[in-house]
Amino acid sequence: MPELETNGATELNTTIADALAGVGWIVIPNFLSADELSHLQQLATTRKRAFAAAGVGREAAHQVRQDIRGDAVLWVENDDAEMREANQRMADLQQSLNRELYLGLNELEWHFARYPVGSFYQRHLDQHRNQDTRVVTVVQYLNDNWTELDGGQLRIYLDDEQHIDVTPHGGTLVVFLSNRFEHEVLPAQRERLSLTGWYRRRTN
Ligand SMILES: O=C(O)CCC(=O)C(=O)O
Numbered sequence: 001m002p003e004l005e006t007n008g009a010t011e012l013n014t015t016i017a018d019a020l021a022g023v024g025w026i027v028i029p030n031f032l033s034a035d036e037l038s039h040l041q042q043l044a045t046t047r048k049r050a051f052a053a054a055g056v057g058r059e060a061a062h063q064v065r066q067d068i069r070g071d072a073v074l075w076v077e078n079d080d081a082e083m084r085e086a087n088q089r090m091a092d093l094q095q096s097l098n099r100e101l102y103l104g105l106n107e108l109e110w111h112f113a114r115y116p117v118g119s120f121y122q123r124h125l126d127q128h129r130n131q132d133t134r135v136v137t138v139v140q141y142l143n144d145n146w147t148e149l150d151g152g153q154l155r156i157y158l159d160d161e162q163h164i165d166v167t168p169h170g171g172t173l174v175v176f177l178s179n180r181f182e183h184e185v186l187p188a189q190r191e192r193l194s195l196t197g198w199y200r201r202r203t204n
């Protein structure tokens with residue numbers, strides 16, 4: 001029998017859906033429990049050698065450009081047994097967003113991302129040009145004891161060039177509409193670890 005979502009999880013997913021329908025973004029501290037956080041940190045550590053430099057651009061235009069983004073990534077597979085719980089939480093959120101906002105999301109693609117000391121990701125939009133399949137961006141941070149001095153904030157540009165800075169505290173979840181907000185990762189003064197993903201609507 002499938003596990004039932006707890007009421008807390010359902011409520012949280014509704015809060016996220018409401019925020020997306022309203023301002024279009026939300027930050028949720030302590031989205032991950034301490035156990036979930038340490039499990040994901042351990043996985044990222046165990047798999048450290050499998051991370052590969054991230055690129056920019058799609059297909060033929062794809063290239064590693066550390067002057068644009070300096071992180072290394074490891075994609076998460078759907079059938080990864082170690083990621084079962086994390087994938088399930090994201091699947092539950094996907095279902096809530098579809099139920100409440102009729103977004104028609106049909107998959108999550110996500111990866112671990114490791115930003116070495118001094119690295120950053122320049123201001124960008126997550127939707128690839130001429131392709132609108134990335135609908136909702138989700139980021140979970142996996143860092144212990146992060147302080148303002150460690151840099152690495154996620155800067156989200158709101159309307160009128162106002163911005164908010166999100167500190168990548170372990171367990172924090174950020175969700176925003178992929179086509180609406182340009183954002184950047186400020187230079188990290190410590191190694192910075194996250195899980196970043198996109199709910200997509202397949203066009204074919
Ligand atoms: O790690 C973050 O805070 C955001 C990463 C990001 O913008 C991306 O991978 O597209």
Ligand SMILES: [Fe+2]
Pocket residue numbers: 124125126183
């Ligand atoms: Fe991004």
